[in-house]
Amino acid sequence: MFGKRRQTIQKAFANKCDRHSQVESMRWIDKIAGQLVRSAWYLTF
Known part of the structure; x- marks a missing residue:
C-alpha cells in the first residue's frame, strides 16, 4: 500500500x-x- 503511494509520488515528480x-x-x-x-578534429589534423 505504502509502496504504491510512493510510486505514484515518484511518477508525478518524474x-x-x-x-x-x-x-x-x-x-x-x-x-x-x-x-x-573537437578531439576527433585534433586527431585527424
Whole structure:
C-alpha cells in the first residue's frame, strides 16, 4: 500500500521534472558531442 503511494509520488515528480531533465540531457549530450568532435578534429589534423 505504502509502496504504491510512493510510486505514484515518484511518477508525478518524474513528470514534473521530465521537461527540465530533457533540456539538461540535451545540453549534456551537446557538450559531449562537441568535445568528441573537437578531439576527433585534433586527431585527424
